[in-house]
Amino acid sequence: MxxxxxxxxxxxxxxxxxxxxxxxxxxxxxxxxxxxxxxxxxxxxxxxxxxxxxxxxxxxxxxxxxxxxxxxxxxxxxxxxxxxxxxxxxxxxxxxxxxxxxxxxxxxxxxxxxxxxxxxxxxxxxxxxxxxxxxxxxxxxxxxxxxxxxxxxxxxxxxxxxxxxxxxxxxxxxxxxxxxxxxxxxxxxxxxxxxxxxxxxxxxxxxxxxxxxxxxxxxxxxxxxxxxxxxxxxxxxxxxxLPVTSLKLEHTVSNEIVSSGVSGIDAMFERGGWYRGSSTLLTGTAGTAKTTLAASFALAACQRGERCLYFAFEESPAQLVRNMQSVGVDLAPYLAQGLLRIDASRPTLNGLERHLVTLHRLVSEFRPGTVVIDPISNLISVGSISEVRSMLTRLIDYLKVNGISALFTALVSGREGRQEMTEEGVSSLVDTWISVRDLEGIGERNRGLSILKARGLAHSNQVREFEVTPRGVELLDVVVGPTGIITGAGRLAQRAQALAAAEAERLALDRTDRELERKRRVLEATIANLRTEFESVEEGLRRARAAQPGAPAGDDNAADTDGNTKAAPAGQRSV
Amino acid sequence: MEPTTAPPAEYAFDLYVTGATPNSTRAVRNIKEICEQYLPGRYALRILDLYQQPHLAQQEQIVAAPTLVRVRPLPQRRLVGDLSDRATVLVALGLPPAPPAA
Known part of the structure; x- marks a missing residue:
């Protein structure tokens, strides 16, 4: 350089x-x-x-x-x-x-x-x-x-x-x-x-x-x-x-894909997850299930049999385990098994450099395949943005060199959230960036998830609504309304509207059918009427002919035509 | 320099010098004068050249030169400089202000 x-x-x-x-x-x-x-x-x-x-x-x-x-x-x-x-x-x-x-x-x-x-x-x-x-x-x-x-x-x-x-x-x-x-x-x-x-x-x-x-x-x-x-x-x-400039980008990369722990998110990536050893950033405002997503990722790693190191800067291990159990992410068995290690501390406990040291030490001791840091934004309270950036650069680089898949969550505030993270420059350091946010509609909030970037991976560009259910995070199908995607109650309203419309259409169709049927019956009745009329005329003519002796046996066709021409002006129609 | 007598002398001094620099020469002259004048026959004076014995500097914690160390009577006292201020040298070494035989 x-x-x-x-x-x-x-x-x-x-x-x-x-x-x-x-x-x-x-x-x-x-x-x-x-x-x-x-x-x-x-x-x-x-x-x-x-x-x-x-x-x-x-x-x-x-x-x-x-x-x-x-x-x-x-x-x-x-x-x-x-x-x-x-x-x-x-x-x-x-x-x-x-x-x-x-x-x-x-x-x-x-x-x-x-x-x-x-x-x-x-x-x-x-x-x-x-x-x-x-x-x-x-x-x-x-x-x-x-x-x-x-x-x-x-x-x-x-x-x-x-x-x-x-x-x-x-x-x-x-x-x-x-x-x-x-x-x-x-x-x-x-x-x-x-x-x-x-x-x-x-x-x-x-x-x-x-x-x-x-x-x-x-x-x-x-x-x-x-x-x-x-x-x-x-x-x-x-x-x-460790000056940032001294870090060379020379690490080897893996072509293997790891699951995000949520099948719906995996499906948003063409290859069904992101690369092993890559770093992923999960940003979102408060209460957008960042920790749940992070825990799902950790769980998936444990289920693959990988060791996972989870740095929790907000919750104690016991609290985290309990809370995640409520949404069907059961970390306890892996914790007992030793596959999962949760290191919980307040970010203000140490200076930034100390955190980095702790991290280095734990990673070298535990040799995890996956590291979760929840959340990195708390570290900002410890240092200035540029310091945090340089620390994260070193951290991410360290994890990458060791081929460790990393997931960082970050709390962003309000509308400028995305911008803020960009200024911090963290976004440019990570390979995959998933944003979760509130989709605030009429009187309710729903959670939406989108992939902002994924280096080297084709991915969906849709904002997907998701729900945190007792079985974990579930992504819902995309419903696109006239003003974009529709979520929550809007989604229900949309569904009801669609049902009503379908019903109305069905009714309209029925009505047309009935009308047609009626017309057909009228026509048939007219035809029957005409036929009856014709028969009576024919009858009359036949009688008249029988009354006139010597009359030639009538031309059927001519008689028919006559009958018709006679009948028409009669104008007898039933309604 | 002075031949040590059988019983240890009442006063013992070590003077650390650095060759024949002006400060060192002055210090040697001054201490000799003082000793002869105030402590005739009651002192032992060693003059040690740090250039000749550099290991002494660390051993004896010498930083400045010349340095005079009063080895006896205890406690040890140190004097740094060419000892040109006679009155304070006497005070520092605990000697009476006037020569006994004057």
């Missing part, structure tokens, strides 16, 4: 860098800290400055075979070793292996008096000796400003610290110096940041009672670097800075 060759000419040498081995930091600094030069790490209390320094040394030893010296002004060697033991750093073993030297510099004004001119040559000798004794390439000074508490002659200290930086550069060791953050300045003494070639600022900010740690590269002489603030975590494995 980055193209750091600003100079353009590839012949120009690039600034040599010492990789830190810390997750993500090398991406931000485009390769590591300036090799053989001092780097300042500053920040307020509890930022992990010392930890960053120690990790820099330990990774240097473990990953790059570069011995290191740690000169600690505040903590003793034993304290430091104990503090980082929880991260799996065995400082004692590294010291025994002559790869690491710890030197605790104790400066106490009460034990010391100043008298006349002095310099800090003792410190130089000490550091020089430590470096030379193990051939160190990396040095950490934690925290140098402690000297200002021990010595009163500030001008001497300042010039000596300047000299120390120069001296470290001449020694060619890559140095990390930590410093407390000052008031309005990067360091208390306002000195170290000017003599360092690279300054990394750690920040521990509390916004709305939630702490988030952030890292920023303030300056980097002779190199480009990421300029943003990057959230970082202190995990069981040390510091982890």
């Amino acid at each position: 980055h193209n750091p060759s600003l100079a353009g000419g590839s012949a120009l040498p690039r600034l040599p860098k010492a990789p830190t081995g810390i997750d993500g930091l090398d991406e931000i600094t485009e390769g590591g800290l300036p090799l053989g030069r001092p780097t300042l790490v500053c920040g307020s209390a509890g930022c992990g400055k010392t930890l960053l320094g120690i990790e820099f040394l330990v990774r240097g030893i473990q990953n790059y075979g570069e011995p290191g010296v740690l000169m600690a002004f505040e903590e003793t060697a034993e304290e430091l070793a104990a503090n980082v033991a929880s991260l799996g750093f065995d400082l004692g073993a590294l010291q025994a292996a002559k790869m690491l030297r710890l030197d605790h510099v104790h400066v106490d004004r009460s034990e010391m008096e100043e008298n006349g001119e002095y310099d800090l040559e003792g410190l130089f000798i000490r550091l020089g000796y430590a470096i030379d004794s193990i051939g160190a390439k990396r040095v950490v000074l934690d925290t140098i400003e402690t000297l200002f508490a021990g010595f009163t002659n500030e001008s001497v200290l300042r010039s000596e610290i300047r000299r120390l930086f120069r001296w470290l550069k001449d020694k060619g060791v890559t140095t990390v110096i930590t410093a407390e953050r000052g008031d309005g300045t990067l360091t208390r003494q306002g000195l170290e940041e000017y003599v360092s070639d690279c300054v990394i600022l750690l920040d521990n900010r509390v916004i709305d009672q939630i702490t988030t740690r952030r890292l920023r590269v303030v300056k980097y002489r002779g190199s480009t670097h990421g300029t943003n603030e990057y959230p970082y975590l202190i995990t069981e494995d040390g510091i982890s800075v």
Whole structure:
């Protein structure tokens, strides 16, 4: 993504860098800290400055075979070793292996008096000796400003610290110096940041009672670097800075389809579900059965025999199980069986990064095939939107790389809901996005479901009404009225209307039939009438002919015609 | 430098210097003067060059140079600097303000 060759000419040498081995930091600094030069790490209390320094040394030893010296002004060697033991750093073993030297510099004004001119040559000798004794390439000074508490002659200290930086550069060791953050300045003494070639600022900010740690590269002489603030975590494995840009989209994909847990929703996808290992977002306003849908998905996973991890940020496991039983989603047996694990906590319990760590830990422990997070929108209460976004990016990426199908629910508010989620950018991270919402009609609310997007899957474009029944979620058939789809009571009214119309049509048809029948009967009656009339005329004629002797036997046809012509004007018709 | 007598001296000082820098030379001159003047025959002074024995710096928690450590009598006291302010050196080392034999 980055193209750091600003100079353009590839012949120009690039600034040599010492990789830190810390997750993500090398991406931000485009390769590591300036090799053989001092780097300042500053920040307020509890930022992990010392930890960053120690990790820099330990990774240097473990990953790059570069011995290191740690000169600690505040903590003793034993304290430091104990503090980082929880991260799996065995400082004692590294010291025994002559790869690491710890030197605790104790400066106490009460034990010391100043008298006349002095310099800090003792410190130089000490550091020089430590470096030379193990051939160190990396040095950490934690925290140098402690000297200002021990010595009163500030001008001497300042010039000596300047000299120390120069001296470290001449020694060619890559140095990390930590410093407390000052008031309005990067360091208390306002000195170290000017003599360092690279300054990394750690920040521990509390916004709305939630702490988030952030890292920023303030300056980097002779190199480009990421300029943003990057959230970082202190995990069981040390510091982890994961800038979004460092995540490459390289995961393998599955062509297998998993069921959503609701047959109706499956039917909306051409392939009967979505891809395994894809991430699905389920957004909706309050009370649109998001949790029910999520639980159905979890249940389906368990029924396939997959392990499922369910993060509930709103309900306790017991409450969730009970509530889902009422709609025919029985999670209890799988919970007992160990296929399902529900991790319920308040989102405000931890900062965002902590949630991510918990998630990583549980996922790596439990190895689920499916992860449900219900809901992710609650996390927004923990951090700003951009933080949540970056956290989710990392989370989704982590799940994808591990081939885990994920379902996130998100509560959106009101009309702008959809827009809001887009701004957050979460929608662009997920592969499938299903929206559930209220279809509010005349005096009632119904639930509608639609697929907003599904990457690589043909899907229905209809808004489907669904009902939460004691047998789970059921999708209803689409009824399209003159003004769009019809739901709820409207649907019933529509059905009744249709029935009435059909009835009316049937009645109309009957009426026509009857009319026709009547006409037919009238016609038949007329015909019978005419025939009777004709017969009587014929009878009369025949009688007359019999009365006239010698008359020829009559032409039947002519007589017929005559009879007719006579009868017509008679106009005798029955009605 | 001073030959240690059989019973341990009443006063024992370690002076850590860094070669022959002006501060170090001044410190050596000053402490010798003070000792000779105030504690003749009652002191033991060691002058240690950190360039020669760099491991001492860590061992003895030396940061600044020159550093004078009063090893005896206890408690230990440390003085940093070239010891040019005679009056405060005397106070710091717990010596009377005037030489005994003056």
